[in-house]
Amino acid sequence: MSAYTRADLAALDQSDPLAVHRDQFDVPDGVYYLDGNSLGVLPRQTPARVEQAVREEWGKGLVRSWNTAGWYELPRRLGDKIGKLIGAAAGQVVVADSTSINLFKLLSAALRLRPDRRVILSTRDNFPTDLYMAQGLIALLGDRHELRLVDDEAILGAIDDQTAVVMVTHVNYRTGRMHNMAATTQRAHQHGALMLWDLCHSAGAMPVDLDGVGADFAVGCGYKYLNGGPGAPAFLYVSQRHQPEFSQPLSGWMGHAHPFTFDWQYQPAEGIARYLCGTQPVLSMTALDCGVDTLLAADLNDVRAKSLRMTDLFIELVEQRCAGHDLTLVTPRPRDQRGSQICLSHPDGYPIMQALIAHGVIGDFRAPDIIRFGVTPLYLRYVDIWDAVDILATILNTRAWDVPEFKQRAAVT
Amino acid sequence: MSAYTRADLAALDQSDPLAVHRDQFDVPDGVYYLDGNSLGVLPRQTPARVEQAVREEWGKGLVRSWNTAGWYELPRRLGDKIGKLIGAAAGQVVVADSTSINLFKLLSAALRLRPDRRVILSTRDNFPTDLYMAQGLIALLGDRHELRLVDDEAILGAIDDQTAVVMVTHVNYRTGRMHNMAATTQRAHQHGALMLWDLCHSAGAMPVDLDGVGADFAVGCGYKYLNGGPGAPAFLYVSQRHQPEFSQPLSGWMGHAHPFTFDWQYQPAEGIARYLCGTQPVLSMTALDCGVDTLLAADLNDVRAKSLRMTDLFIELVEQRCAGHDLTLVTPRPRDQRGSQICLSHPDGYPIMQALIAHGVIGDFRAPDIIRFGVTPLYLRYVDIWDAVDILATILNTRAWDVPEFKQRAAVT
Numbered sequence: 001m002s003a004y005t006r007a008d009l010a011a012l013d014q015s016d017p018l019a020v021h022r023d024q025f026d027v028p029d030g031v032y033y034l035d036g037n038s039l040g041v042l043p044r045q046t047p048a049r050v051e052q053a054v055r056e057e058w059g060k061g062l063v064r065s066w067n068t069a070g071w072y073e074l075p076r077r078l079g080d081k082i083g084k085l086i087g088a089a090a091g092q093v094v095v096a097d098s099t100s101i102n103l104f105k106l107l108s109a110a111l112r113l114r115p116d117r118r119v120i121l122s123t124r125d126n127f128p129t130d131l132y133m134a135q136g137l138i139a140l141l142g143d144r145h146e147l148r149l150v151d152d153e154a155i156l157g158a159i160d161d162q163t164a165v166v167m168v169t170h171v172n173y174r175t176g177r178m179h180n181m182a183a184t185t186q187r188a189h190q191h192g193a194l195m196l197w198d199l200c201h202s203a204g205a206m207p208v209d210l211d212g213v214g215a216d217f218a219v220g221c222g223y224k225y226l227n228g229g230p231g232a233p234a235f236l237y238v239s240q241r242h243q244p245e246f247s248q249p250l251s252g253w254m255g256h257a258h259p260f261t262f263d264w265q266y267q268p269a270e271g272i273a274r275y276l277c278g279t280q281p282v283l284s285m286t287a288l289d290c291g292v293d294t295l296l297a298a299d300l301n302d303v304r305a306k307s308l309r310m311t312d313l314f315i316e317l318v319e320q321r322c323a324g325h326d327l328t329l330v331t332p333r334p335r336d337q338r339g340s341q342i343c344l345s346h347p348d349g350y351p352i353m354q355a356l357i358a359h360g361v362i363g364d365f366r367a368p369d370i371i372r373f374g375v376t377p378l379y380l381r382y383v384d385i386w387d388a389v390d391i392l393a394t395i396l397n398t399r400a401w402d403v404p405e406f407k408q409r410a411a412v413t
Numbered sequence: 414m415s416a417y418t419r420a421d422l423a424a425l426d427q428s429d430p431l432a433v434h435r436d437q438f439d440v441p442d443g444v445y446y447l448d449g450n451s452l453g454v455l456p457r458q459t460p461a462r463v464e465q466a467v468r469e470e471w472g473k474g475l476v477r478s479w480n481t482a483g484w485y486e487l488p489r490r491l492g493d494k495i496g497k498l499i500g501a502a503a504g505q506v507v508v509a510d511s512t513s514i515n516l517f518k519l520l521s522a523a524l525r526l527r528p529d530r531r532v533i534l535s536t537r538d539n540f541p542t543d544l545y546m547a548q549g550l551i552a553l554l555g556d557r558h559e560l561r562l563v564d565d566e567a568i569l570g571a572i573d574d575q576t577a578v579v580m581v582t583h584v585n586y587r588t589g590r591m592h593n594m595a596a597t598t599q600r601a602h603q604h605g606a607l608m609l610w611d612l613c614h615s616a617g618a619m620p621v622d623l624d625g626v627g628a629d630f631a632v633g634c635g636y637k638y639l640n641g642g643p644g645a646p647a648f649l650y651v652s653q654r655h656q657p658e659f660s661q662p663l664s665g666w667m668g669h670a671h672p673f674t675f676d677w678q679y680q681p682a683e684g685i686a687r688y689l690c691g692t693q694p695v696l697s698m699t700a701l702d703c704g705v706d707t708l709l710a711a712d713l714n715d716v717r718a719k720s721l722r723m724t725d726l727f728i729e730l731v732e733q734r735c736a737g738h739d740l741t742l743v744t745p746r747p748r749d750q751r752g753s754q755i756c757l758s759h760p761d762g763y764p765i766m767q768a769l770i771a772h773g774v775i776g777d778f779r780a781p782d783i784i785r786f787g788v789t790p791l792y793l794r795y796v797d798i799w800d801a802v803d804i805l806a807t808i809l810n811t812r813a814w815d816v817p818e819f820k821q822r823a824a825v826t
Contacts, residue, residue: 028473035476042472047464050696054463058642059455060441062775063448066825071643073824098691100665101514108553124677129666129691132679136664140521140553149677174675223692229471230484230695251549252513253542260826262587262780264537264562266545278511278542279636282643283463284694362475367675411486412479413673 003320006390009313009382018302018377024294025227025379032388034363037173037201037341037374040227046290053286071282075233075254076273078285081292082226082235085300086199086218087209092243094272095235095288096254096280099200099219102236103133103167105248105275106217109238110165110194111137111145112246117164121193124149127173130198134167152177156187163193165217170208171201171339174366176311176331178202178339182213189214200224203235204295205340205376206304210237217242225340225376226295228288236275243271252277298378306377307340310385314342314373317389325396330370340376345369350413354406355395361388365413416733419803422726422795431715431790437707438640438792445801447776450586450614450754450787453640459703466699484695488646488667489686491698494705495639495648498713499612499631500622505656507685508648508701509667509693512613512632515649516546516580518661518688519630522651523578523607524550524558525659530577534606537562540586543611547580565590569600576606578630583621584614584752587779589724589744591615591752595626602627613637616648617708618753618789619717623650630655638753638789639708641701649688656684665690711791719790720753723798727755727786730802738809743783755786763826767819768808774801778826 013019025041027033033041057069066072079093086093096102107120120134131147138145150158152172159166166188171178181197188195196217202208204225210218216239222232247268253259254276257267268274295303315329330343346352346369353365363373373388395401426432438454440446446454470482479485492506499506509515520533533547544560551558563571565585572579579601584591594610601608609630615621617638623631629652635645660681666672667689670680681687708716728742743756759765759782766778776786786801808814 026468026472028475031475033475039471039476039479041475042467047467047472050467051460051464054455054460054642054700055439058452059439059460062441062444062446062454063452063777064770064775065643066452067823071825097510097514098665098693100667100691101510101663104663126677127666128669128672128675128677128679131677132664132666132669135679136662140662229467230478231692231698233694234691249549249553250514250517251545252511253540253545254513256541256545259541260780260824262541264539264541264544266541266548278513278647279644280511281646281694281697283700284697285644287467287696357477362477364476367673410480411673412484 004313004317004386006383006386009386012382016306016382018298018306021298021378022381024297027379030360032361032384034361034373034375034388036376037224038364039223039230040225040291040376041379043227043290043294045293046229046287049290050283050287053283074282074285075276075280078289078292079235079272081296082203085208085295086203086220086237087211088237089211091271092240093235093237094275095222095233095285096276097234099221099234100129100133101250102219102234103130104137105250106196106219106236106238107134107137107165107167108249109242109246110196110217113194113242114164117162118145119148119162120145120165120167121148121158121163122167123152123155125152125172125174126169127198127200130167130169152179155179156184159187159191159193161191163188163191165194165196167196167198169198169200173201174343174370176339176341176343178337185213185215201339205307207300215239222288222291226288227291229284229291231284232288232291233280233285238272238275247274250277254278294378303377307375308335308338310375310377310380310382311338311340311342313382313385314389317386318344321389321393322396340374342373342375343370346371348401350409351401351406352395355401356392359391359395361391417726417730419796419799422799425795429719429795431711431719434711434791435794437710440792443773445774445797447774447786447788447801449789450637451777452636452643453638453704453789454792456640456703456707458706459642459700462703463696463700466696487695487698488689488693491702491705492648492685494709495616498621498708499616499633499650500624501650502624504684505653506648506650507688508635508646508698509689510647512634512647513542513546514663515632515647516543517550518663519609519632519649520547520550520578520580521662522655522659523609523630526607526655527577530575531558532575533558533560533578533580534571534576535560535562535580536565536568538565538585538587539582540611540613543580543582565592568592569597572600572604572606574604576601576604578607578609580609580611582611582613586614587756587783589752589754589756591750598626598628614752618720620713628652635701635704639701640704642697642704644697645701645704646693646698651685651688660687663690667691707791716790720788721748721751723788723790723793723795724751724753724755726795726798727802730799731757734802734806735809753788755788756783758782759784761814763822764814764819765808768814769805772804772808774804
């Protein structure tokens with residue numbers, strides 16, 4: 001392993017086929033933004049498009065815009081666009097609500113489809129809301145089910161004939177570890193279990209092939225790699241083969257077969273629309289539409305290739321420049337187990353991340369001790385990786401993090 | 414009853430204490446907007462505020478804005494603001510999700526608080542999503558409960574000792590009939606039942622006093638009288654006395670006591686925050702914040718007084734100008750039974766409403782035969798009522814509605 005110079009990374013930027021995509025975004029000056037896995041950067045198109053939705057569609061069109069501006073169709077239309085990023089043929093994805101709410105819909109559906117099985121299997125280190133939603137559903141159903149949690153590495157072996165549904169986040173939010181989607185789905189199906197993927201840290205970060213692996217259900221987030229803006233609505237996927245079997249319990253009027261006949265009796269819509277519930281936030285969804293376009297403009301194979309090269313470089317540079325500072329690499333080294341982020345643990349992770357942010361390197365901290373750097377190839381340059389590690393090395397060498405102001409915890413970390 | 418002239422109504426506008434509030438809004442030229450009970454008009458403040466949220470808070474502040482721009486606190490802060498409009502002291506209202514989702518949370522809570530009772534009592538003509546959400550919950554819980562539906566007029570007499578929760582929309586969406594909130598709540602409590610009010614057609618339209626009447630739960634909509642924009646997030650109210658007793662089943666991470674410790678086990682937050690679930694759509698919620706400000710700038714007693722005067726006038730003018738055209742007044746005449754809308758039935762209601770819209774009078778149609786006119790005193794003038802009825806009379810007299818183009822149904826009516 002040779003010692004890289006900044007010039008080496010600048011050369012990579014020169015030949016980067018994705019370099020042109022950075023122009024789609026408004027990356028603030030003086031910021032090395034390594035937190036696109038928490039909130040993606042503002043696309044340049046978005047402000048004008050949102051303004052049009054506010055001033056023209058709402059302001060001038062008023063209620064007529066439900067028809068004339070396509071608001072009514074937006075959850076399905078945008079769902080089909082996201083479907084192209086995650087390997088889902090049209091009619092299987094809808095945008096609505098939050099990831100948490102969508103998990104509730106799908107877990108309910110899964111338990112209904114496997115009435116004789118009592119186990120929801122997941123990973124102990126799954127993103128907490130996934131576990132909380134399962135806990136809430138289980139309590140509501142009278143504690144007749146079990147949420148069984150195992151380590152990420154043990155998931156394949158833990159699937160058995162009691163398992164109703166396997167709920168796994170494809171890329172672990174805290175470690176960056178990526179699961180083998182095909183093998184896990186196959187194992188679930190061998191045991192008659194259903195497979196629910198959480199794509200929050202993979203949709204828009206790499207190619208995903210839900211139809212190809214035969215997944216049953218999936219959810220994902222609009223505000224991370226999809227660049228949809230703060231709290232953008234989430235999406236859900238239900239394989240075509242399961243759609244007619246069941247209508248989910250959050251049976252709001254937008255999932256009704258004929259919402260505007262105002263029948264008193266619920267009758268589920270055909271297809272994926274039955275996974276809609278209430279009226280959706282059109283302005284936030286319009287911003288998500290712009291964000292999804294930034295991904296559709298690129299080839300996700302290029303995105304994945306650049307992401308892996310960037311995370312390789314991040315690891316190598318940290319090992320060259322930050323040795324002897326108690327940092328531990330948490331993200332797996334094998335490329336086929338690595339998402340689009342680098343996580344390092346350090347006993348003083350919190351103040352170190354605050355010092356980094358104060359110096360323009362925006363990543364985030366994940367309790368108890370992890371500093372997390374997301375890699376978003378559409379708007380990051382290779383030299384950003386060099387500069388970020390350079391600043392990290394300086395902070396560690398000078399102990400610039402070891403001051404009271406960086407130790408005070410904020411509400412949102 | 415004397416015959417009014419347009420000049421009579423212009424004189425009312427001259428002395429209207431709320432006239433100045435119209436300047437808070439961008440009402441399009443050439444439009445008589447009588448659909449603010451479906452989608453409120455764009456406030457003038459909103460475009461710039463949303464643009465700031467997009468360009469500055471998201472674009473420049475990026476993920477830091479969860480702390481620095483107050484995004485994290487927004488659902489609670491905005492909830493307290495809405496609380497001022499509905500008679501709820503601080504700490505009892507939170508903004509989140511949709512009305513439908515919030516109904517599910519509160520119905521679940523109510524059934525949990527009354528475990529030995531099996532009846533959810535509502536009205537047959539309640540807004541359908543309220544009924545659908547109850548149906549979805551009942552099915553999920555194994556059909557051990559009953560959704561008992563009665564006519565609006567019969568609700569008081571139908572409350573009995575089997576009733577777990579009474580779920581009523583304060584103002585009926587289709588008829589404009591208003592329930593007596595104090596008497597209904599009192600009757601529910603006399604029988605040991607809980608009272609859940611749907612305020613979709615009253616929040617921002619008239620003074621509401623949830624604490625005063627002793628309500629247990631309430632939900633309401635952000636996009637009607639609160640002027641929050643298309644699909645704006647909804648709100649929910651839980652009386653202080655019920656908050657510690659129960660945590661609701663949609664137990665997402667934003668309702669956790671410590672979301673950023675990322676514990677695997679759900680632990681509900683203190684207070685109303687436990688009714689949060691996932692991450693909220695910040696851009697749509699920012700627009701709602703501006704909309705709520707338009708109401709807080711006025712006295713809701715003035716709003717109610719003008720609304721009643723306007724609906725009185727609407728009824729009188731229709732009776733003077735549109736007699737002999739098969740129109741039937743559906744909205745109750747007694748002021749204490751009337752919300753802020755006028756509903757008329759007509760066998761050809763659908764094409765009549767389409768003709769009205771084509772002539773700039775925007776109301777809406779509600780199946781099977783109702784044309785509905787919402788009255789929003791902050792931005793409507795008395796002369797708008799005169800002009801709207803004038804156009805209605807012309808359309809009826811000339812049968813301008815009786816052409817094929819007005820009979821084709823749109824997706825959203």
